[in-house]
Amino acid sequence: MKNGIDATGDVHLGVPTPADGGRSSVQVTVHNTADSAKSFAVQVNFRDGDGNLLDATVVTVGDVGSGKDGTATARSNRKLSGTIRAEVGRAVRY
Numbered sequence: 001m002k003n004g005i006d007a008t009g010d011v012h013l014g015v016p017t018p019a020d021g022g023r024s025s026v027q028v029t030v031h032n033t034a035d036s037a038k039s040f041a042v043q044v045n046f047r048d049g050d051g052n053l054l055d056a057t058v059v060t061v062g063d064v065g066s067g068k069d070g071t072a073t074a075r076s077n078r079k080l081s082g083t084i085r086a087e088v089g090r091a092v093r094y
Contacts, residue, residue, distance in 0.1 A: 004041075004092035005034075011042055011091045013074075022079030026086040028072045032064040034093065039063060043089035044074040054080055056089060 007030065014027035030040045039062040046055045055076040064070035074086070 002094070004094040007040055007091040007093035008088055010093065011040070011088045013044065013086045013088060016046065016084045016086045019075055022081065024076045024080045024084050024086075026074050028059055028061065028074050030061050030064060030070050030091070030093075032066055032068055032070070032093070035066050037063050037065050038093045040070070040091060040093050042072075042074070042091045045087050045089040046076050046080055047085050047087065049083035049085075054078070054084070 010031045012029045016024045016026045019025035028042050032038050041060050043058050048054055055078050057074050059072040059074045061070040061072045
């Protein structure tokens with residue numbers, strides 16, 4: 001992202017839940033600390049109970065107003081089973 005700023009600290013993830021077809025989904029919430037509307041790109045990593053990377057996906061949250069929150073849902077690209085946890089891999093505000 002051109003002129004992107006690291007926004008990892010402004011992103012919070014919910015608890016992964018089962019979604020369609022055995023995939024997992026998690027709610028992504030971003031908080032815009034900038035003084036104007038910004039968009040976010042967030043990489044979400046899905047890991048098993050041992051910490052092994054199972055899948056990763058990127059979601060965008062567009063036009064979040066200054067001081068406001070925005071949400072999106074990240075879905076795994078594959079079927080995941082067992083204990084699944086989600087973590088922010090990277091986040092960019094632009």
